Amino acid sequence: MRDITIGQYLSGNSFMHRMDARVKVLLTVVFVVSVFLCKNFWSLLTMVLFVAVFILLSKVPVMTVLKSIKPLAFILLFTAILNIFYVSGGNVLFEWKFIKITDKGLYTAVFMAIRILCLVTFSSLLTYTTTPTALTDAIEKLLSPLKIFKIQVHSLAMMMTLALRFIPTLIEEIDRIMNAQKARGADLETGGFIKRAKALIPILIPLFVSSFRRAYDLAFAMECRCYTGEGRTRMKQMKCGPRDAVASVLAAILIAAVILLNHFFEKLI
Template sequence: MIRDITIGQYMPGNSFLHKMDARSKIVLTFAFILAIFFCKNFWSLGLMVLLSAVLVPVSRVPVRSVLRSLRPLIFILLFTAVLNLFYTKSGNVLWSWRFLTLTDKGLYTAVFMAVRILALVAVSTLLTFTTTPTDLTDGIERLLSPLKAVKVPVHSLAMMMTLALRFIPTLIEEIDRIMSAQKARGADLETGGFVRRAKALLPILIPLFVSSFRRAYDLAFAMECRCYRGGEGRTRMRQMRFTVRDGAACGVFALVIAGVAVLNFFFKPLI
């Protein structure tokens, strides 16, 4: 279960999306998310879904992997769909039973919301599938760098993010190891009430915290040994470049967003 976390699941590749500048990918992903919230009817939403459907083969990420990343959403999707189904009271009643009423508008809204969430998550996972965590945080750092003017420690924040991402797999491995070691000493993690189970976690959490602190200390020491002293005057091994490719991608996005505006204008809004 703990292994299913998909944060930072980069898939090595050489596609158009892989080669794009991380900054433009981040900006365009946000643009996509905003645009999809501005969609007012199935026509404009359809255009956005079409765009995400095109992006998947362009990224050359296996469709199965994208679908797998959507799987954890099932619960949220069902939950919002059910709420939308029964809480929308306007429109023509299709079916009703006691306090439950189902209207055609409710049905449309439920489908609309579900499609919107799916497209949104699919595109954001494409960002993490095609961008290494390092590039991602680098990109965020560069995008936020104007905030340095108001004394926001952008570089430190980005570094913290990089380190946090880097240590997720390490910590998962560590938890696995400690759990096995305590189970070998007869620790029972599965039975008992809430209090007993919470108590049973102590033999795992304490060694985990101890080793995390040790690791953090070692890392800080190693960084200082390499004369790390923050972002001031630091150059990069890999420069980020905004290329023709990024220009083209931005152009396509601009067209799609224009399309959304036009479709919103010409067809009657659903919600």
Template structure:
């Protein structure tokens, strides 16, 4: 049941986007997210969507997979749309009934917000789809490394993040296994009151915790056996280098940002 989650999943590939420097990808994704909030009208938002479509095409990730990343937040999208339709009252009124007023302004804002949320999610999932978790945490570590005074803790935090991300699929698998085992012993997880259902989770979470602790010990031993002693003096097997296409990506994002800002100035209204 939990195997269907695609958020944060990595799809190996060899596209330009895959090969880009993870640091650059991380920075550009951040930039993209910021710029998407700078957008003030449909023209600039259109430019952002266009840029995103280009990136998706270059990444060679199937559109179906991209759409799947939006699925988990579907309810949030619908909720935002409804709220925006109901609470924006400018423009011509299209429909009125008791306290419900639907105006053109409301619909425009709703559409605007929906596109904005979807682009946000797609952009960030594009990062995780094309970059392995290890590379992302590596990039975070590298980007934060100018903070010299807390350097060692930067490494520790990055290592912790890597390990945490690495074990998410393992834990999900373990969870499914233990659930099946307890179900086979007649555990009833589907019916009963809220309290009963919460109680029914005890036989699953206790073994899960115990397994996790055991695994943590084993991992710690294994790391020590391989002489792990923190970040000091540690060199890398994979050196990160900026390539030509990284620069192209950066230029592309700068152009898009400039475009968005100028479109904002040229068209001061939402539509």
């Protein structure tokens, strides 16, 4: 339970830490789009290089970055295996009864795995170098044009901030309730799927009850401090600087490179 790393910020003062959060969010969006634009290994290689450059710029230890991949090992393996078996075409490398492995399947599997890895590492870089508050502020600013459509952007951002804020609290709470029920002999570890699902009831109900209580308390506390939603000012104003210009140029080059490489080399996917 304790090793959930969603939104885990590592304090630091690197190039990427000091970038404007808005630019970082946009950069991530651009990156994700370009990862999906990749059609062959050459363009994918530029993506990998781009990730590597930003890992260096963020000064986040490589081991920490790799750790963020660990929970995804299963998904990676799963998609890779599916791709190996289901993609047809190309030269047959191995055939046994209904199983048929082709070189194209193998390439696709590797390609997909690298693609997922790129996505995960880059987005975890964003959360490693940006505090959750800065992140939600940035999202709020970026989404503010949606106000024209009467969407309450500020409320959405506040919801995100609160959700992130309560993750550790809830983890602690779950730990506590689990221990209390275990002390009363609740068996959470053995039995089949249905038995285990049923064993979760004594944990989920107290969790919901206390979440509602917390929600009411927090809402009261916010109202007592005159929270009305709109019109709040910020202690830290977001400013774009030369760093952000550099990053934007890098992103532009990235897209250009991907499109060119897609165009000049053989299409794989």
